[in-house]
Amino acid sequence: MQIQGTIALVTGADRGIGKAFAVALLERGAAKVYAGVRDVATVSDVYPRLVPVQLDVTDTDRVAAVARDLDDVQLVVNNAGIARPATPLSAELNAARAELEVNCLSLIATTQAFAPTLAANGGGAFVNVPSVGSWIASPTLSTYTASKSAAWNYTNSARVELKHQGTHVVGVHVGFVDTNLTAALDLDKIAPAAAALDAVEAGEPEAIVDELSRQVKASLYDDQHTLYPQIEHDFAAPAGSPT
Numbered sequence: 001m002q003i004q005g006t007i008a009l010v011t012g013a014d015r016g017i018g019k020a021f022a023v024a025l026l027e028r029g030a031a032k033v034y035a036g037v038r039d040v041a042t043v044s045d046v047y048p049r050l051v052p053v054q055l056d057v058t059d060t061d062r063v064a065a066v067a068r069d070l071d072d073v074q075l076v077v078n079n080a081g082i083a084r085p086a087t088p089l090s091a092e093l094n095a096a097r098a099e100l101e102v103n104c105l106s107l108i109a110t111t112q113a114f115a116p117t118l119a120a121n122g123g124g125a126f127v128n129v130p131s132v133g134s135w136i137a138s139p140t141l142s143t144y145t146a147s148k149s150a151a152w153n154y155t156n157s158a159r160v161e162l163k164h165q166g167t168h169v170v171g172v173h174v175g176f177v178d179t180n181l182t183a184a185l186d187l188d189k190i191a192p193a194a195a196a197l198d199a200v201e202a203g204e205p206e207a208i209v210d211e212l213s214r215q216v217k218a219s220l221y222d223d224q225h226t227l228y229p230q231i232e233h234d235f236a237a238p239a240g241s242p243t
C-alpha cells in the first residue's frame with residue numbers, strides 16, 4: 001500500500017519512535033494521522049493533519065471504542081511499549097506483567113479491534129515494533145525481551161490470518177533508537193520509521209532496520225555458540241571495567 005493519502009493511527013505517538021512515525025507518515029503525504037496517546041495535551045498542534053485521540057492500549061474497552069469511532073483508519077502502527085529493566089532473578093512479576101500487557105497483549109487487542117476496519121477500508125496494514133529483542137535475550141532486560149518475543153510471534157501469526165482479508169503486517173526490528181527508553185545506553189542509535197514505511201509500501205513482511213538486527217537474525221541457527229558467549233561476558237563484567 002502507498003502512504004500517500006492514507007489515514008493512519010499511531011499508538012504512543014506523543015514521543016520517541018511513535019512521534020517519529022507520525023511525522024514520517026505526514027511527510028510522506030498521509031491524509032490524516034491519529035495520534036493515540038494517554039494524554040491528548042501532549043500532542044503538538046504544529047501539524048494540522050495530526051489528530052490526538054485518547055488511548056491507553058491496555059484499556060481493551062477503550063481500544064474497541066476507538067476502533068469503532070475511527071472507521072476511516074487504513075494503517076495502524078502498534079508502537080506503544082514499555083521496558084522495565086531487570087535480570088531474570090530480580091524481575092518483579094508485576095513489572096513483567098505490565099510489559100506483557102503493553103508490549104504483547106495490547107497488540108492482540110488492537111489487532112482484533114482494527115482488523116474489521118482495515119478490511120472495510122481496502123485491507124491496509126498493521127506495523128508492529130517487536131525490536132531485535134524478540135530474537136535475542138538480554139539478561140538486564142530479561143522480561144522486556146521476553147515480551148517482545150511474544151509480540152514477534154503473534155505478529156507472524158497475525159500476518160498469516162490477516163492476509164486472507166488483504167491486510168499486510170510488518171514487523172519492525174531495530175536495536176537501539178535514541179528515545180527515553182534507551183536514554184541510559186551509550187550506544188549507536190538509529191531511527192526506524194523510514195525503513196518501516198518503506199516495508200509497508202514494498203509489501204515486505206519485516207523491516208530489519210539496522211546491522212545489529214540483521215546480524216542477530218542471521219545468527220539464530222547457532223546463536224547459543226555465536227551470540228551468547230559475548231552476552232555472558234558482558235553480563236559478568238561491570239560497566240566500565242576493562243574487558
Ligand SMILES: NC(=O)c1ccc[n+]([C@@H]2O[C@H](COP(=O)([O-])OP(=O)(O)OC[C@H]3O[C@@H](n4cnc5c(N)ncnc54)[C@H](OP(=O)(O)O)[C@@H]3O)[C@@H](O)[C@H]2O)c1
Nearest residue numbers: 012016017038056057079080081131175176177179180181
Ligand atoms: N528505543 C529503542 O531502542 C527501541 C528499539 C526497538 C524497539 N523499540 C520499541 O519501540 C516502541 C517505542 O519505543 P520508544 O523508544 O519510543 O519508547 P518511549 O520513548 O519510552 O515511548 C513509549 C511510548 O509508548 C507509550 N505508552 C506506554 N504505555 C502505553 C499505554 N499503556 N497506552 C498507550 N501508550 C503507551 C508512551 O506514552 P506515555 O508518554 O503516555 O508514557 C510513549 O508514547 C516500543 O514498543 C519499544 O519497545 C524501541
